[in-house]
Amino acid sequence: MEITVKYFGIIADITQKNEEVFSIDENLNTLKKMQLKLEVNYPKLLVIKYSIAVNKKFLQNDILLEKYDEIALLPPFAGG
Amino acid sequence: MKRYKRQITLPEIGISGQQKLADAKVLLVGVGGLGCPVLQNLAAAGVGNIGIVDGDIVEETNLHRQYLYSLSDCGKSKVAVAAEVVSKQNPDIDIIKYPTHFTRKNCFEIASDYQIIVDCTDNIATRYLINDVAVAKGIPMVYASIHKFEGQLSVFNYKNGPTYRCLFPEDDRLEAIQNCNDSGVLGVLPNVLGTMQANEALKIILEIGTILSGNLLLYNSLSNSFQTIEIQKNTNYKSQFKIIDSSISEADFFASNNSMIIDIREEYEEPKLDLETVKNVPLSELNNFLKDIDKHQKIILVCQHGNRSELAVDYLTKKGFANVFHLQNGIESLAKMSNDNR
Numbered sequence A: 001m002e003i004t005v006k007y008f009g010i011i012a013d014i015t016q017k018n019e020e021v022f023s024i025d026e027n028l029n030t031l032k033k034m035q036l037k038l039e040v041n042y043p044k045l046l047v048i049k050y051s052i053a054v055n056k057k058f059l060q061n062d063i064l065l066e067k068y069d070e071i072a073l074l075p076p077f078a079g080g
Numbered sequence B: 001m002k003r004y005k006r007q008i009t010l011p012e013i014g015i016s017g018q019q020k021l022a023d024a025k026v027l028l029v030g031v032g033g034l035g036c037p038v039l040q041n042l043a044a045a046g047v048g049n050i051g052i053v054d055g056d057i058v059e060e061t062n063l064h065r066q067y068l069y070s071l072s073d074c075g076k077s078k079v080a081v082a083a084e085v086v087s088k089q090n091p092d093i094d095i096i097k098y099p100t101h102f103t104r105k106n107c108f109e110i111a112s113d114y115q116i117i118v119d120c121t122d123n124i125a126t127r128y129l130i131n132d133v134a135v136a137k138g139i140p141m142v143y144a145s146i147h148k149f150e151g152q153l154s155v156f157n158y159k160n161g162p163t164y165r166c167l168f169p170e171d172d173r174l175e176a177i178q179n180c181n182d183s184g185v186l187g188v189l190p191n192v193l194g195t196m197q198a199n200e201a202l203k204i205i206l207e208i209g210t211i212l213s214g215n216l217l218l219y220n221s222l223s224n225s226f227q228t229i230e231i232q233k234n235t236n237y238k239s240q241f242k243i244i245d246s247s248i249s250e251a252d253f254f255a256s257n258n259s260m261i262i263d264i265r266e267e268y269e270e271p272k273l274d275l276e277t278v279k280n281v282p283l284s285e286l287n288n289f290l291k292d293i294d295k296h297q298k299i300i301l302v303c304q305h306g307n308r309s310e311l312a313v314d315y316l317t318k319k320g321f322a323n324v325f326h327l328q329n330g331i332e333s334l335a336k337m338s339n340d341n342r
Helices: A009-015 A031-041 A043-047 B002-008 B014-023 B035-045 B078-089 B107-111 B124-137 B188-206 B235-239 B250-255 B283-290 B307-318 B330-341
Strands: A002-007 A019-023 A051-054 A070-074 B025-029 B049-053 B094-098 B116-119 B141-147 B150-156 B215-220 B225-230 B260-263 B278-280 B299-302 B324-327
Touching: A002 A009, A002 A031, A009 A043, A009 A070, A031 A043, A031 A051, A031 A070, B002 B014, B014 B188, B025 B035, B035 B049, B035 B078, B035 B188, B049 B078, B078 B094, B107 B124, B116 B124, B116 B188, B124 B141, B124 B307, B141 B188, B150 B188, B188 B215, B250 B330, B283 B307, B299 B307, B307 B324, B324 B330
Parallel strands: A002 A070, B025 B049, B025 B116, B049 B094, B116 B141, B260 B278, B260 B299, B299 B324
Antiparallel strands: A002 A019, A051 A070, B141 B150, B150 B215, B215 B225
């Protein structure tokens, strides 16, 4: 199933893109598993602080992902 | 009142709204890229009491985005210049000057009289501090921050709503403390975000419209995209609130014997700290380095500006280190001091 991941701030610098669409297995369908997959693709994520939103809502817990869900990885910005 | 005629004409404001603005007390922490437009907008609208906190001086590299300052102001205190310029634009209001950094030592004294804090700082450690002060006082924090062409905006702790710590809980990984990032910025972006912060502050004072509480607004100036993401309140973080001042001054730093001094900056950062007793241990290696260190050993952490070291002290304290401090304004302040003495 297709999942869209959006990147912000320093994370977009790491991934070199603002957005990416993943086709994931039905059995890899939790947010935690998706996060691990992203951390394998982009190891620098392991040392970045960020919050995760799914469908425009920040989440603290793991959830089951559904087709066409949109994930956002958002680090704090420091600048002012 | 002639000056405010065009805004009093709005039924949402009127004479009573203008009076609310005149009575309002707003604290701006930082008068840089965000703080300049916030100050200009609040002052022009007639906010009666505006406190401005900033320990920096005007530098030429500020001028492309901080329009309150002129070339001839370079070297002067930002707070002094900003107050003078804005008072000329609107002599009816009071600007209260705090030409100092907002620290764990002075935060409550400075913030004591205010009903809103506007966060216009440029570092994460001070954002946590502003958040904690706002939570302790039960007042809202109008937040914005920028990275390159992107901006974030929200109002935290508004009528008991989510706080900055609900959005970004403090990390339990030491290596996630961000390095000082001097990525570039086009002047327009902080001015857009700062103007929006002023708008939220005015709405809070006037009690009109919808406040951006419980939502984070994201703006990308390259793609013209605006989007909001919902933030949930996390009550765990509120109860952990505690401000411990673990900073030491430059003088105490030089007077301290028997301390282990650790420079937690990365190898490439300048100027080097030219002291024999200093150990260089970047944040990513600090955990490993401290494995065999006695938890009662007196440790002083130093970094460039004192922001990373402050967060690292919090981390080590949580890990059980009982005697750990940090140099309050970092190595840059030591370097400045020794230049001044020459």
